[in-house]
Amino acid sequence: MSLIKGLTISQARKGLLEKKFSAKELVESxxxxxxxxxxxxxxxxxxxxSAIEKAKESDEKIAKGNARPLEGIPxxxxxxxxxxxxxxxxxxxxxxxxxPPYESTVTQKLLNSGSIFLGKTNLDEFxxxxxxxTSFFGPSINPWKPSNEKLDYVPGGSSxxxxxxxxxxxxxxxxxxxxxxxxxxxxxxCGIVGLKPTYGRCSRWGIVAFASSLDxxxxxxxxxxxxxxxxxxxxxxxxxxxTSVNKEVPNFKDSxxxxxxxxxxxxPREYNLDESSPDVKNLWEKGINWIKQGGxxxxxxxxxxxxxxxxxxxxIAPAEASSNLSRxxxxxxxxxVEGGSLEELYQNTRGDGFGNEVKRRILIGTYVLSxxxxxxxxxxAQKIRSLIYNDFENVFKDVDVIFTPTTxxxxxxxxxxxxDPISMYMNDLLTVxxxxxxxxxxxxxxxxxxKGLPLGFQFIGKPFDESGLLNIASYFEEVCExxxxxxxxxxx
Amino acid sequence: MTSKANNNxxxxxxxxxxxxxxxxxxxKLFSGMSTTYGGEPNTQVSYIDAAFPGMLPVINxxxxxxxxxxxxxxxxxxxxxxxxxxxxxFYADLPAGYQISQFENPIVGKGQVILDMPDGTIxxxxxxxxxxxxxxxxxxxxxxxxxSYVDLNRAGIALMEIVSEPDMRSSEEAxxxxxxxxxxxxxxxxxxxxxxxxxxxADVNVSVRRYGExxxxxxxxxxxxxxxxxxQAIEYESKRQIKEIELGNKIVQETRLFDPKNFxxxxxxxxxxxxxxxxxxxxxxxxxxxxxxxxxxxxxSLPELPDDRKQRFCSEYGLSIYDSGLLVDDKETADFFExxxxxxxxxxxxxIVLGDFYGFLNxxxxxxxxxxxxSKSLGELIDLISNxxxxxxxxxxxxxxxxxxxxxxxxxxxEKGLKQISNIDEIEKIVDTILDExxxxxxxxxxxxxxxxxxxxxxxxxxxxxxxxxxxxxEILTKKLNKN
Numbered sequence: 008m009s010l011i012k013g014l015t016i017s018q019a020r021k022g023l024l025e026k027k028f029s030a031k032e033l034v035e036s037x038x039x040x041x042x043x044x045x046x047x048x049x050x051x052x053x054x055x056x057s058a059i060e061k062a063k064e065s066d067e068k069i070a071k072g073n074a075r076p077l078e079g080i081p082x083x084x085x086x087x088x089x090x091x092x093x094x095x096x097x098x099x100x101x102x103x104x105x106x107p108p109y110e111s112t113v114t115q116k117l118l119n120s121g122s123i124f125l126g127k128t129n130l131d132e133f134x135x136x137x138x139x140x141t142s143f144f145g146p147s148i149n150p151w152k153p154s155n156e157k158l159d160y161v162p163g164g165s166s167x168x169x170x171x172x173x174x175x176x177x178x179x180x181x182x183x184x185x186x187x188x189x190x191x192x193x194x195x196x197c198g199i200v201g202l203k204p205t206y207g208r209c210s211r212w213g214i215v216a217f218a219s220s221l222d223x224x225x226x227x228x229x230x231x232x233x234x235x236x237x238x239x240x241x242x243x244x245x246x247x248x249x250t251s252v253n254k255e256v257p258n259f260k261d262s263x264x265x266x267x268x269x270x271x272x273x274x275p276r277e278y279n280l281d282e283s284s285p286d287v288k289n290l291w292e293k294g295i296n297w298i299k300q301g302g303x304x305x306x307x308x309x310x311x312x313x314x315x316x317x318x319x320x321x322x323i324a325p326a327e328a329s330s331n332l333s334r335x336x337x338x339x340x341x342x343x344v345e346g347g348s349l350e351e352l353y354q355n356t357r358g359d360g361f362g363n364e365v366k367r368r369i370l371i372g373t374y375v376l377s378x379x380x381x382x383x384x385x386x387x388a389q390k391i392r393s394l395i396y397n398d399f400e401n402v403f404k405d406v407d408v409i410f411t412p413t414t415x416x417x418x419x420x421x422x423x424x425x426x427d428p429i430s431m432y433m434n435d436l437l438t439v440x441x442x443x444x445x446x447x448x449x450x451x452x453x454x455x456x457x458k459g460l461p462l463g464f465q466f467i468g469k470p471f472d473e474s475g476l477l478n479i480a481s482y483f484e485e486v487c488e489x490x491x492x493x494x495x496x497x498x499x
Numbered sequence: 500m501t502s503k504a505n506n507n508x509x510x511x512x513x514x515x516x517x518x519x520x521x522x523x524x525x526x527k528l529f530s531g532m533s534t535t536y537g538g539e540p541n542t543q544v545s546y547i548d549a550a551f552p553g554m555l556p557v558i559n560x561x562x563x564x565x566x567x568x569x570x571x572x573x574x575x576x577x578x579x580x581x582x583x584x585x586x587x588x589f590y591a592d593l594p595a596g597y598q599i600s601q602f603e604n605p606i607v608g609k610g611q612v613i614l615d616m617p618d619g620t621i622x623x624x625x626x627x628x629x630x631x632x633x634x635x636x637x638x639x640x641x642x643x644x645x646x647s648y649v650d651l652n653r654a655g656i657a658l659m660e661i662v663s664e665p666d667m668r669s670s671e672e673a674x675x676x677x678x679x680x681x682x683x684x685x686x687x688x689x690x691x692x693x694x695x696x697x698x699x700x701a702d703v704n705v706s707v708r709r710y711g712e713x714x715x716x717x718x719x720x721x722x723x724x725x726x727x728x729x730x731q732a733i734e735y736e737s738k739r740q741i742k743e744i745e746l747g748n749k750i751v752q753e754t755r756l757f758d759p760k761n762f763x764x765x766x767x768x769x770x771x772x773x774x775x776x777x778x779x780x781x782x783x784x785x786x787x788x789x790x791x792x793x794x795x796x797x798x799x800s801l802p803e804l805p806d807d808r809k810q811r812f813c814s815e816y817g818l819s820i821y822d823s824g825l826l827v828d829d830k831e832t833a834d835f836f837e838x839x840x841x842x843x844x845x846x847x848x849x850x851i852v853l854g855d856f857y858g859f860l861n862x863x864x865x866x867x868x869x870x871x872x873x874s875k876s877l878g879e880l881i882d883l884i885s886n887x888x889x890x891x892x893x894x895x896x897x898x899x900x901x902x903x904x905x906x907x908x909x910x911x912x913x914e915k916g917l918k919q920i921s922n923i924d925e926i927e928k929i930v931d932t933i934l935d936e937x938x939x940x941x942x943x944x945x946x947x948x949x950x951x952x953x954x955x956x957x958x959x960x961x962x963x964x965x966x967x968x969x970x971x972x973x974e975i976l977t978k979k980l981n982k983n
Contacts, residue, residue: 088553089552089553095552097552102552105552107551107552107553108546109546109551111553211553211555212553212554212555213553213554214553215552215553216552216553216783218782219782219783220782246557247555247557248555248557249555249556249557249558249783249784249785250782250783250784250785326779327782329587329777330585330587330596330597330777330779332596333587333589333595333596333597334550334552334594334595334596336589336591336596338591338594338649339549339550339551339594340551349590349591349647353589373777376587376777376778376779377775377777378775378777381777381778381779385779
């Protein structure tokens with residue numbers, strides 16, 4: 008345990024290269040930790056045997072001096088990425104038995120860089136949720152909770168399992184996907200770093216699609232430097248994804264200077280919500296002071312269409328999802344419940360295979376695309392999306408980055424919101440606009456609320472300015488001095 | 500005239516066609532998988548075609564080029580920006596649960612097809628649009644088993660849907676339109692036009708109205724797979740609609756199927772039952788943007804199209820519009836004609852190609868590519884006629900042997916002794932014999948029964964087994980019969 012507690016990717020790489028420990032030892036330590044932390048339910052599938060084999064290969068490469076950039080680094084993969092030969096469920100009964108015969112582009116890149124997959128992490132079913140409670144395999148549980156609290160807390164979602172695994176030392180880093188906040192919100196709830204790159208940076212090929220025009224893969228790590236390292240080994244143009252962007256990839260790590268001098272920070276007044284908790288607002292104020300201390304400039308800005316972002320998101324994302332999920336019909340792969348006719352086969356399979364939140368979104372999506380409603384909902388939402396993009400484009404003429412809280416509040420107890428979809432959707436209020444505009448955004452742990460639960464700062468950057476975001480985040484990482492003081496109450 | 504026939508004359512039939520033409524391409528529209536026809540079921544299927552999780556479509560540039568080429572061939576507007584949409588519906592042979600198609604922004608806009616009517620007039624049929632879409636797989640409902648089967652080999656193959664304006668007024672025009680469209684596609688090499696293999700299929704929209712009235716309600720007859728069936732379907736459907744209206748009933752907008760066994764159309768689904776396809780732009784594909792330079796390049800590479808070629812045949816070879824039209828209808832025939840016609844008499848070549856040559860091809864059920872008569876050997880045959888070595892009559896006999904044996908015409912003429920007799924002395928001798936044998940008829944002729952001239956010609960030909968040079972026979976007979 009002492010080996011891996013709080014260990015970062017860059018520290019681990021140093022230790023491996025200096026032969027302080029072997030990749031096999033590292034992987035085995037994580038295997039033990041994961042086995043001792045089953046209560047957190049962060050993994051859906053384990054990949055231990057293969058991971059140990061891979062670790063031996065890594066050790067050979069290290070011994071020969073052929074270490075690749077992430078050689079022997081054990082990481083966790085959100086169970087939305089198709090991994091060749093490893094069950095990929097999207098946390099749905101529908102894909103409970105699905106073993107992909109192919110490897111997603113992002114995970115292939117991570118394999119090529121020498122990293123080792125410990126397993127597939129829990130998530131909301133088909134990435135639809137903000138609490139990880141919609142998973143067919145039960146919710147993953149936040150390692151953070153108020154002291155003396157009996158209730159378990161949600162880790163956020165949809166990449167909840169990845170956030171938990173990073174936060175509870177069950178991997179060195181993880182990959183998630185972010186459609187409306189699914190990396191940043193759980194990162195914020197679990198006190199870790201989460202980065203959603205610019206739309207088009209990471210290939211979507213081989214990632215189970217939720218909302219194609221919004222989905223984007225990204226790293227979830229213990230610190231900013233690790234996010235840069237992981238990101239660098241995930242991104243790049245992929246001719247197999249028509250929406251991937253052919254753009255030069257900077258070495259993100261080199262951009263980390265912990266220096267914000269003369270940078271202009273936009274503070275959007277629309278992000279000052281009535282719904283936000285006082286602790287969130289106070290911390291935001293504190294952040295503004297840190298900007299001043301660091302020599303940054305504060306610019307009050309307006310993003311006037313912000314309030315329409317969430318409603319439009321909940322039209323566009325379900326619309327795309329309703330179509331993307333049509334392929335799960337029981338005919339070719341995945342879950343199947345027989346019926347007397349084709350129609351019945353569909354009804355039985357989809358009725359049994361999908362959970363309630365997925366069904367709700369398929370219904371919403373089907374409705375907003377229907378004849379007679381399409382113009383009023385889908386087309387209008389797309390127009391709003393353009394306006395939101397224009398809002399950002401305008402303010403980025405005057406500022407380098409936008410600074411906001413990641414979420415309006417900290418993590419909440421399991422079952423607190425699951426029966427109230429609207430209040431659940433409110434979790435995404437501050438994260439959704441970046442997805443709607445395709446912009447990069449990062450969440451870093453910035454402090455705690457009065458219950459001792461982590462809160463996050465969000466920085467939204469110009470298109471393809473992940474480097475700028477990482478530099479800014481690195482400065483705040485230093486001044487925030489976020490302390491990981493959680494008790495390991497979940498250990499068996 | 501009966502009142503019924505009279506009534507039918509008062510009705511106008513309005514026809515529009517939607518033609519699905521499979522794009523000639525080695526690989527599918529979005530997956531790069533092979534498109535070879537007739538493979539074992541489910542052997543030409545990629546994970547993209549089978550809609551596995553996380554699979555994404557990538558546009559096949561060659562298919563786009565084929566669509567642009569077709570658009571240019573239809574004298575149509577090429578849209579510099581077009582959008583791929585998802586057409587959502589559930590069926591077992593549609594793996595993704597949606598078909599990628601183009602709805603509001605197709606790649607090709609308005610164009611036209613010109614029809615040559617048998618009466619020599621011309622009809623212009625408007626093209627509304629052409630768009631690209633994926634084909635679905637095939638569902639096979641095995642009557643011997645409770646199961647249905649799905650073959651996805653066809654799933655994802657590129658189709659062009661070519662939509663006409665409702666400009667046709669008879670089944671004949673619809674047939675001519677389809678033939679002309681097929682000719683253009685084959686010239687362009689963008690669709691093989693083989694309706695029996697399903698690479699061209701038509702949806703037929705039919706409505707009727709009394710002349711001068713507003714357009715009537717239309718019915719759509721889906722997936723008709725031969726030109727003959729299209730025409731039969733229109734005949735049946737228009738009569739049915741007229742009858743309904745005359746009985747005081749309203750036409751219900753619906754989709755119908757043509758039953759080629761009973762020559763009738765039957766309802767498939769009504770408007771109320773029709774799918775709501777929930778079209779929306781496919782978020783996996785960016786809008787398709789074309790450059791003018793690229794379009795210009797394609798434009799330069801277009802072959803001569805049938806209408807232009809027909810004009811050239813008229814002006815360059817002095818052929819009639821009708822013959823030119825027949826020759827260019829089929830690109831291979833036109834190419835064959837042009838191979839034969841080099842340094843030869845165009846009218847003679849056209850007559851032989853369209854006459855005896857095509858007669859034998861049809862009789863033997865062969866086509867230009869698989870018959871034993873090459874353009875070279877047909878040319879030799881025509882030279883024999885031009886050089887008066889054989890007569891036109893004999894040439895037909897020679898051609899038949901050429902089709903049977905593949906021998907060269909010279910060989911056949913030598914072997915069978917079919918050379919034309921052009922020796923004046925020889926013909927004079929024969930003429931003398933005939934005249935001697937028919938003294939009475941000679942006298943009748945001299946007394947004014949000039950019709951008998953033909954009889955004498957016939958007798959000479961009979962005696963020479965058709966080999967006598969007809970012109971010489973005429974000359975010699977005239978000379979001898981008019982001598983006292």
